[in-house]
Each structure stands twice: as C-alpha cells, then as structure tokens.
Amino acid sequence: MKQIESILSILRDAADLTTRIQNDFITPATWEKKDKSPVTVGDLAVQTLVAARLEELCPEVPLIAEESADLLVSEDGKRFLDIIVKYVGKYLEKITAEKVVNWISRGKNDDSLKGAPKFWTLDPIDGTKGFLRKEQYATALALVENGEVTTGFLGLPNLTWLKEKHDFTPEKQSAGAPWGALLYAKRGEGTWISDLGSSDFVKLHVSEHSDPNDASVLRSVEAGHTNLSQIDILCREIGVPGVVAMDSQAKYAVLAAGRSDLLFRLISPKMPDYREKIWDQAAGSIVVEEAGGRITDLDGRPLDFSQGAMLLKNRGICASNGLLHDLALKAIEKIGA
Secondary structure, eight states: OHHHHHHHHHHHHHHHHHHHHHHHOSSOOEEEOTTSOEEEHHHHHHHHHHHHHHHHHOTTSOEEESOOTHHHHSTTTHHHHHHHHHHHTTTSTTOOHHHHHHHHHHEEOSSTTTTOSEEEEEEEEEOHHHHHTTSOOEEEEEEEETTEEEEEEEEETTSEEETTTTEEEOSOOOTTSOOSEEEEEETTTEEEEEOTTOOOOEEOOOOOOOSGGGOEEEEOSSGGGSOHHHHHHHHHHHTOOEEEEOOTTHHHHHHHTTSOOEEEEOOOTTOTTOOOBGGGTHHHHHHHHHTTOEEEOTTSOOOOTTSSSBOTTOOSEEEEOSTTHHHHHHHHHHHTO
C-alpha cells in the first residue's frame, strides 16, 4: 500500500501541474508529431515529473511512455525547455534542462522493452485534444508484470467525483469544493476512487444493466480514433439507444463507476492496420476489470501487454459491464467491424 500511496501523490501533483498550465496558457505550446497527433508542453512536463519520481521510487523498473525528448532538442523545441523547467521546478528540486531531457528519455516509446518482465507504462496526457479544449483528459499510469497489468492509476482533473452522490458532475467546481477524480485499481483488490483533493476512497462497481435498452455506449470524440459510422450501426444492432462522446481514458472511469455500460474502439477506415498503444489502454483496462467489467479486443481476445509499446496481437477494443459483452461481440462480428 505504501507504493500505491506514493503513486497517488505523484498523480495529484501531475493533475495540479496540468491544471496550472491550462490556466496560464490560452493554448499551450503545441507540436505535431509524425503520426499527426499533437503534443504540448503539458505532455512533456508531466512525463518529466512522473519519470523523475518513478526513478526515485523504483529505479530498477523501466518505463514505456508516449513522449520523446526529440522535440526539445530540436531548434524549434529548445525554447520550450525553459517553460518546462519553470513549471516542473515546483515539484522537483535542482531541475535543469539537461535533467528534463534525460527524464523524458527514460520513457522508451519503442519495442526495446518487449518481453520485459516488469515495467511501468505512462500516458502523461491521454486525450491531448481534450486537454487543449479544456475538456476531458487523463494522466494514465500502469504497472505491467509478465504481460499482465497488475496496478493502474488514472488522474482526471476535469471529471469531478462527488462521493455523496456516488457520481460525477459535469459542472465546474468552486474554490474549496471537490476537484477532479483519482482512481486506482490493483489486481484482486478492486477499483477505488476519490476526488483529487481527498484520500477518502470508495470502491467502484460497473452497472448491472443486462438489457441493452437500458444501456449507453462510450466512444472517442475524435473520428481518427475510431469508426464513428460503424459505432452508430453497432449500437442499432445491439439495441443501445444512447452514445456518449468523451476524450481519453476518462471513459473507463465512467464505465467502472456504472455510469455507462459499453465502450468501443473500432478500427478507423483511414488506418486499417492500426494497433493500440499500451499506454492508451493499460490503466483503463484494469480499472474496468477490477470494477467487475470485462475488456477484450474486437475478436474477444484478452489484451496482451507483452508485445512492447503496442498491442500487436489485438485489434481494437471492446469494454463492458460484463453482462453485455457477449452480445456486443456477436454484434461486432455480424456487422464486420
């Protein structure tokens, strides 16, 4: 439990950091990566913070993370190193530009750790476009051992948990009110949630909806992350009336809390051979499973986290409250998703 408490403290600081950056910048400094996805000073600052703290906490455990320091050592990116040093300096002592580059580089985002018996995987800001819109995003961290996620954490600054109502609120909270949500799940011990300002955690459980007429589906906001037209067809085939669009692994928190029932990542027709990155799924997958739900790929196979940075043996994502999972997989097969 001591390590979990240490990681929760890191996630709280990461949430504070991203919130400060959001409040200070109308649009945080942004680059476009080779895959056309955006990366901001927020992504790089959080990866710096988390990598540094993990190095101190458990230096023997390697890290697979989304971002690369290549941007910062380029002519265009060097000017943003000072911004990162300034912001992360509140949380780390004696920080320098060189240390920032080294800490970010500690997170490998290739297959160099394929087959590693134990590693952390981090998405510093999952849902960067949501972060830029000041909507939903997550800091997602998970521990993988022998190809299985054993512990997962989600920090969700813009999805506030109200313990009294056992629900999330979409409204902005006033000073001193509950702020954001913090989740952790440990294999065999359940999924737990608190607001970011509290250490009073409560256990989550998925919904008990077995009738699709009572259910809703979660999907990504961005069309590039899924096949929106096929999700509409899939919902009609299953008989689910409602679809909720949301950025990031915040969707997994909503599913785990029983506030929705199904989640799909279908294959975009623009990228038919796409395979999920492990940092996009690891933390969310155990959060759902330990809340009583189920997660597989679109063919019903368990997710295999032993293949390096990508889920090479899996195609897409199907997550559910468990009760609707087989029905969903049959519908996926029927429509050829």
